[in-house]
Amino acid sequence: MGAVQSIARGQGIAQRAKTALAKTPRRRRRLPLIAWVFLVPVALLLLALVAYPLLNVVWESVHYVNLTNPTATGFSGFDNFETVFEDDNLLPALWNTVLWTVFSVGGEYVLGLASALALVGPIRGGAIFRACIIIPWLIPIVVAGLDWSWILAPDYGVLNLWLVHIGLLAHPVDWLGQLNTALPTVTLANVWRTFPFYTISFLAALQAVPPELHEAAALDGAPAWKRFWHISLPHLRPVTLTLVTLHVIWTAVNFDFIWVMTEGGPLNASTTLPILIYRYALQNFDVGAACALAGMMMSAMATMFFLYRYGFMGLVRARVRRLNAGDA
Known part of the structure; x- marks a missing residue:
């Protein structure tokens, strides 16, 4: 009930904020230029530190990338994933x-x-x-x-x-x-x-x-x-x-x-999966296999997050709506 009550209070606050925003003139809702000036550097920093490395991992997971063999290049398909799955460790x-x-x-x-x-x-x-x-x-x-x-x-x-x-x-x-x-x-x-x-x-x-x-x-x-x-x-x-x-x-x-x-x-x-990724990349110098395993771990973590965010929390919100309907 604690989680349900907290979400119910949060929904009430959000509804009041939405109502206040609807009453605000449209010209006052526009984000001022100075706000964009401060937001753009932060957005660029996030793209450089988060988005680019993430996309680079996905890209290299399906390409041949070897630190000791620069001639091994090109699209690998699922070869890197096969290397990971065939590893006894x-x-x-x-x-x-x-x-x-x-x-x-x-x-x-x-x-x-x-x-x-x-x-x-x-x-x-x-x-x-x-x-x-x-x-x-x-x-x-x-x-x-x-x-x-x-x-x-x-x-x-x-x-x-x-x-x-x-x-x-x-x-x-x-x-x-x-x-x-x-x-x-x-x-x-x-x-x-x-x-x-x-x-x-x-x-x-x-x-x-x-x-x-x-x-x-x-x-x-x-x-x-x-x-x-x-x-x-x-x-x-x-x-x-x-x-x-x-x-x-x-x-x-x-x-x-x-x-x-x-x-x-x-x-x-x-040995855990992060250590195995390290060994692929910096001991075996097979960056492609390391990115493949890292991509699988990211997918598993993202799945856990979405199950929590849209699974459990969705059930809690449905219960809150039922309680609010009962009170009404």
Whole structure:
């Protein structure tokens, strides 16, 4: 209901704005020349930084482009896509991408929600805790990856030293050098770095919940978990949908964090699709195959966005219209 109510309010605001615009004289609706002067440079910048690279990827995905063989040119048709599909590393990289994305986003959500619930109440030193919890998210990815690589090192890493000292491990473990621990370890490090973004987002949403709702529910005898389930969680739904959608896309296309920590190893145990694209382009020098795989990833991400934008949100709008019709 929280998402439905938010969209209903947004539609009411949009309708009032449309009505005010209809009453505005046509000559006042025209965009002044000074506005175009400011908009044109931004539009040109977006075309240069977004549109041109995107179209270039699509173009090169159906052409032969090889950095070490300049004679390999011309239209390739589906040859680059066949090169990708015939690669034995494609399915393992796809599976690693799914695991990396699902567990990263899931862990970030759980930790972010738990920490936001812990910080939303009046606690001593709450401002200090809120300031400190955002520090991991402010650390650059390369710095965070290198720090975790040093912490997890089997010979001089602090984590192994502590675990052996307290008796949880009999000997140091090469967390990033074993097939069954490399990807989970990198995922945990990524969760540690990213969950503060969820924390501050959920904290802002929780602080916007009217306290009268909790007070009324408490007077009616509702326990804390029921107040959270029926009051807080519905208000978090719009924020949750936005965060999860964005972070699924950002995490799936993330390259630098895994590359800094493991470079996709050992034996491709932590290789994801972005790392496979990098290897096609800058190790095998087959730019055409790299663009083909990148184009497939862009198509998958765009499909996810449109399903969210026009699928789920369309159902929510239909429900809002039904509620408005019932009220009328």
